[in-house]
Amino acid sequence: MHLLFATSIVPDGALGSGYEIANAAIIDALRRSGARVTVLGFCWPGKQPSDPQNTVVLGQLDVRTDTASAGQKFGWLAKATLSGLTFSSVKLRAVPADQIRQAIKKAGPFDGYVLNSVQFAGAFENLFENLPSIFVAHNVEHQSALENAAAATGLLQRFLYRREARLLKRLEERLCAKARFVFTLAEEDRAALGVESDERSAALPLVTRAKAPRLAVGRRIDCDAALIGTWTWQPNRIGLDWFLGEVVPHLRKDFRIRIAGSRPADLASLHPGVEFVGRVPDAEAFIRSAAVVPLISRAGTGVQLKTIETFEFGLPSVATRNALRGIDHLPKNCVVCDDPVAFARALEQAADARSDAIDGSAFHRRQLSALDARIARGLETLGHSRHEIAA
Incomplete structure (x- = not known):
């Protein structure tokens, strides 16, 4: 055919x-x-x-x-x-x-x-x-x-x-x-x-790839949380606005968040730990360097590829329910919540735990x-x- x-x-x-x-x-x-x-x-x-x-x-x-x-x-x-x-x-x-x-x-x-x-x-x-x-x-x-x-x-x-x-x-x-x-x-x-x-x-x-990614045992953690995306795309922007406006204010001041990807000119945060890093040379290395990955989708349909990639990498995550659309099986190191205060607490707990990644190959298969x-x-x-x- x-x-x-x-x-x-x-x-x-x-x-x-x-x-x-x-x-x-x-x-x-x-x-x-x-x-x-x-x-x-x-x-x-x-x-x-x-x-x-x-x-x-x-x-x-x-x-x-x-x-x-x-x-x-x-x-x-x-x-x-x-x-x-x-x-x-x-x-x-x-x-x-x-x-x-x-x-x-x-x-x-x-x-x-x-x-x-x-x-x-x-x-x-x-x-x-x-x-x-x-x-x-x-x-x-x-x-x-x-x-x-x-x-x-x-x-x-x-x-x-x-x-x-x-x-x-x-x-x-x-x-x-x-x-x-x-x-x-x-x-x-x-x-x-x-x-x-x-x-x-x-x-x-x-x-997100033909073969399961390697297990990141003993990975180097450079920040508490990391996000990457095309923030000029409106559904992504809606999620990031929610995260920066409603979740981040409840995080402690020394919580370090790195945000990579295309940034609209009016996007900003008053939290001292938030850093916009723009385009990164290695997206995989960037996301693996975080203690926890926030999966913050609040709008849109279809599937969130960043969610799938995070689960393939086996990385600890905190996810909104909207970020999990199209996902049938939830890894044990993913916490699900939509309340901003609870989301912030879950991020801090995951960052403090500094857990290593789990094997995501079964999810990929x-x-x-x-x-x-x-x-x-x-x-x-x-x-x-x-x-x-x-x-």
Whole structure:
């Protein structure tokens, strides 16, 4: 079976975001099933696809809103308003549909499409109706847009998020209705998308790497807690604002917190132990250097890849319930709480204990096995038999 994996940004091997990590895990699982996979999409500027022989690059494109100029943002907004597309999809209208149609024809023939998230599929929806498809819903995007609207401080921003939510809801309904099967990244997202039947969907337990990471025995601890993420992304920002505003004030003054990743200009903390370190050269070494990892998600759908990575590393953690969506098995060194004061106390206790990591390989194996089984179930709806998979 030959599948076209249609996505906004093709893998370049960097795995710099949760979206890219999830894409790599899903593509690897499709290939382990026995399917041949060709990836179609754009590259980040200055990047090259990690698997050029099995990738069709439509061009180079930067789709980040936070780094775009005011003129670029206005252009995207104008095109979205005139076309009736979502803001996220209109960014991908950088090439004409006929060019993409010809690229698909040249790379084929295909037995089916895997439509990866709503952005690319929404930008070129009519191109993928001639073959059966599987839709991969990384999030329930319309719910995330509504959460972003509720957290927005300006009237215009709130209006735009609500517009996005209305369009995304209709788009997600269409993509789910057309798809033979829907993969979500969290169990609760299946019902939110109206595809809770096991014949229509499955939630994919993800991994952040093909092999389980090494056990960090005797690791060097340089700080009490560490967080890393793209804080310019609104769902992540909502969690960090909660952590800095409601949890951190209850921590003792000498509690040391290091925060890595893209930082909005208005992000700050009065706590003397909080340090923003920006981009770090080795994300794995950075997160392993903390006595405890706070998993602070308060908004969004889908799965938190940072949670999965923390559990694969076997690191002590304190997690909100939202940070655990898509997780079926909880490690024994993870404390769950949503109350800010209790969260702060649990962080201090974990930091004082200075516990070593536990073996996360069993968690990784369980996730990988379940991922492969559910991918196989979805592919059966496209005619890919278990006999072919075993072969």
